[in-house]
Amino acid sequence: MPMDNAVLLQSNDLAVGYRQGGNKSLVLHKDINVQLHRGEFACLLGPNGAGKSTLIKTLSGFIPKMAGKVSVNGKALADYKRNELAKVVSVVLTERLQIPNMTVFDLVALGRTPYTDFFGMLSKHDKQLVKQAIEDVGLKGFINRQLVCMSDGERQKAMIAKALVQDTPLIILDEPTAFLDLPSKIEIVQLLKKLARERNRAILLSTHDLDLALQLADKIWLLAQGRQLEAGVPEDLVLANGFRRFFEKEGILFDNESGSFKVEREQMKTIRVIGKGVEYKWLSHALNRTGYQTTVEEGNYPNIEIDSNANKAYILHQTDGSRHALRTIEDLLLQIRQE
Numbered sequence: 042m043p044m045d046n047a048v049l050l051q052s053n054d055l056a057v058g059y060r061q062g063g064n065k066s067l068v069l070h071k072d073i074n075v076q077l078h079r080g081e082f083a084c085l086l087g088p089n090g091a092g093k094s095t096l097i098k099t100l101s102g103f104i105p106k107m108a109g110k111v112s113v114n115g116k117a118l119a120d121y122k123r124n125e126l127a128k129v130v131s132v133v134l135t136e137r138l139q140i141p142n143m144t145v146f147d148l149v150a151l152g153r154t155p156y157t158d159f160f161g162m163l164s165k166h167d168k169q170l171v172k173q174a175i176e177d178v179g180l181k182g183f184i185n186r187q188l189v190c191m192s193d194g195e196r197q198k199a200m201i202a203k204a205l206v207q208d209t210p211l212i213i214l215d216e217p218t219a220f221l222d223l224p225s226k227i228e229i230v231q232l233l234k235k236l237a238r239e240r241n242r243a244i245l246l247s248t249h250d251l252d253l254a255l256q257l258a259d260k261i262w263l264l265a266q267g268r269q270l271e272a273g274v275p276e277d278l279v280l281a282n283g284f285r286r287f288f289e290k291e292g293i294l295f296d297n298e299s300g301s302f303k304v305e306r307e308q309m310k311t312i313r314v315i316g317k318g319v320e321y322k323w324l325s326h327a328l329n330r331t332g333y334q335t336t337v338e339e340g341n342y343p344n345i346e347i348d349s350n351a352n353k354a355y356i357l358h359q360t361d362g363s364r365h366a367l368r369t370i371e372d373l374l375l376q377i378r379q380e
């Protein structure tokens with residue numbers, strides 16, 4: 042069966058910002074025209090203060106737009122009744138929830154509110170969904186734990202579980218991975234991506250995890266102060282120098298080849314490295330990090346030979362003809378510095 046890739050979220054000439062009393066207002070971005078389709082996993086990236094939270098809150102109806110239009114599932118956001126909207130979009134914001142005595146189960150169960158009766162009674166099916174979502178975010182043993190007795194990362198996972206049980210076609214999350222350790226970040230982002238692909242949901246999340254976004258996002262939305270939002274598949278954005286234009290600062294360069302940031306530093310000396318494989322990669326990394334430029338070309342500079350046969354020995358040949366065999370990269374760096 043072909044997947045439905047209808048537009049679930051759309052903005053037309055949207056302006057976002059804040060009203061500041063009287064007739065004064067602060068418009069952060071205007072003329073935002075973006076679309077998010079069913080089955081799409083999109084990451085909103087941008088430097089601090091770019092306006093990511095402001096855009097997320099505006100798109101999900103938490104703060105009023107300054108101009109333009111936001112449509113969810115073909116209907117203007119403003120035309121939705123509260124309960125009706127809660128069946129279409131679930132939102133996870135960064136505000137910390139600290140309700141005394143509330144357990145993980147209680148919090149996640151709130152996600153079923155749009156589907157329960159007047160008294161908020163959970164059916165057997167609702168309870169099953171709540172338990173499943175708690176398991177899915179890796180909080181199985183925490184079901185009866187009070188939120189106030191949990192770490193920021195655990196609480197964040199509970200908030201994501203609440204969004205999952207809300208069972209909406211559109212999920213919007215503001216920095217859901219902010220407090221998570223790296224394995225949990227990957228786990229949660231993979232879970233969300235799977236949800237988008239297998240259950241045909243549209244998911245938008247803001248994040249500072251550029252690496253994860255480059256690896257997993259179907260679309261990236263780039264936002265920076267004073268720049269028009271740019272959206273596209275990650276590879277197109279890299280090739281169009283998008284990350285350079287949006288993120289580079291003095292001394293910090295985005296390397297289009299590796300898709301990562303590099304610290305610009307003065308290179309002191311050239312060293313020739315002879316070898317291959319993972320040792321070659323990490324030796325070059327160590328030399329670049331400590332200010333050496335590496336080359337494979339012959340020339341009048343020190344040579345380092347990686348001897349993989351001799352249990353990863355590094356043989357340093359200095360220009361004066363001296364030779365040193367070193368066991369670790371640390372020893373090698375010390376030796377080079379002594380010369």
Ligand SMILES: Nc1ncnc2c1ncn2[C@@H]1O[C@H](COP(=O)(O)OP(=O)(O)OP(=O)(O)O)[C@@H](O)[C@H]1O
Binds near residue numbers: 069087090093096
């Ligand atoms: N309630 C508010 N009233 C006025 N200005 C605000 C308000 N909230 C945020 N701002 C300003 O709007 C700008 C964008 O803030 P926002 O929180 O949207 O950025 P962000 O991209 O999410 O940043 P970060 O990555 O640091 O979380 C900032 O300059 C901020 O100071």
